Amino acid sequence: METIQPIAGENEQHPDVALVARVRDGDVSAYDTLVRKYERQIFRIAQHITQNREDAEDVMQDAFLKAYEKLDQFQGNSKFYTWLVRIAVNESLMRLRKRRTGKMVSIDEDVETEEGSVPRDLADWAPDPEQNYTQSELAEILRKTIQGLPQGFRIVFVLRDVEGLSTEETADTLGLSIPAVKSRLLRARLQLRERLSRYFRRKKGGEK
Amino acid sequence: MTCSEFLALLDDLIDDSVNTETRTELERHLHGCEHCEVTFNTTRKTIEIYRSHEIYELPTSLRERLHAAIMARCKKGC
Numbered sequence: 001m002e003t004i005q006p007i008a009g010e011n012e013q014h015p016d017v018a019l020v021a022r023v024r025d026g027d028v029s030a031y032d033t034l035v036r037k038y039e040r041q042i043f044r045i046a047q048h049i050t051q052n053r054e055d056a057e058d059v060m061q062d063a064f065l066k067a068y069e070k071l072d073q074f075q076g077n078s079k080f081y082t083w084l085v086r087i088a089v090n091e092s093l094m095r096l097r098k099r100r101t102g103k104m105v106s107i108d109e110d111v112e113t114e115e116g117s118v119p120r121d122l123a124d125w126a127p128d129p130e131q132n133y134t135q136s137e138l139a140e141i142l143r144k145t146i147q148g149l150p151q152g153f154r155i156v157f158v159l160r161d162v163e164g165l166s167t168e169e170t171a172d173t174l175g176l177s178i179p180a181v182k183s184r185l186l187r188a189r190l191q192l193r194e195r196l197s198r199y200f201r202r203k204k205g206g207e208k
Numbered sequence: 209m210t211c212s213e214f215l216a217l218l219d220d221l222i223d224d225s226v227n228t229e230t231r232t233e234l235e236r237h238l239h240g241c242e243h244c245e246v247t248f249n250t251t252r253k254t255i256e257i258y259r260s261h262e263i264y265e266l267p268t269s270l271r272e273r274l275h276a277a278i279m280a281r282c283k284k285g286c
């Protein structure tokens with residue numbers, strides 16, 4: 001009862017800061033810890049952008065190697081994770097460019113759409129709509145639906161809503177303004193909602 | 209408050225970044241407008257579903273293989 005618990009304050013150091021410092025001092029095992037901590041997220045982000053499993057594997061490896069090489073350039077004023085995400089996003093876009101030779105790929109692609117800016121399908125959903133599907137059916141629905149979003153909306157939604165970056169971090173990572181992130185996020189959310197309605201809407205009485 | 213005014217603040221409401229006064233106004237609109245209520249609930253559900261379901265699983269064996277490859281190259285100094 002007498003131990004005084006440290007109070008988590010604003011000045012409390014993020015645990016990654018110490019790990020990064022150890023890596024800089026030549027402790028490779030500290031980097032092992034960082035890789036373990038974030039490999040799933042980095043793989044997921046790469047999959048969302050490249051939409052290709054092999055590319056995502058390559059991106060994940062390249063991003064961690066690049067981060068390791070460039071660790072000296074990492075400024076402590078951003079989080080290690082956000083910095084890593086930025087590297088992974090750039091690597092993913094580079095992969096896409098290689099695949100679609102000659103075609104410019106950027107996060108500004110295909111955003112000139114009004115789809116979803118005004119909700120049309122206003123059918124309410126069943127109470128727990130995902131329970132009408134098996135796990136694998138649901139995963140397939142979610143994959144198909146998000147793959148149909150324009151790239152520039154998809155990345156914003158993934159970083160902000162799936163990976164939990166703040167609006168500022170998302171803007172910083174993608175080199176977008178805060179209003180641009182906000183407007184893309186709203187449209188991404190509304191488009192996904194609209195597309196998912198096809199599967200999740202409340203069925204009329206009797207209908208299964 | 210009109211529906212488009214509501215929609216403009218939808219994200220802030222979902223992300224809980226509105227002040228009390230605005231929240232009260234938004235909630236008042238929600239109570240009287242079925243369209244916006246459905247939009248709000250289903251949009252929130254959309255986010256929740258994507259957040260709680262892993263759609264790009266990284267199988268353990270693949271994860272270990274990639275992890276080992278990364279660390280092997282880092283130990284060599286990349």
Ligand SMILES: [Zn+2]
Nearest residue numbers: 211214241244
């Ligand atoms: Zn309304």
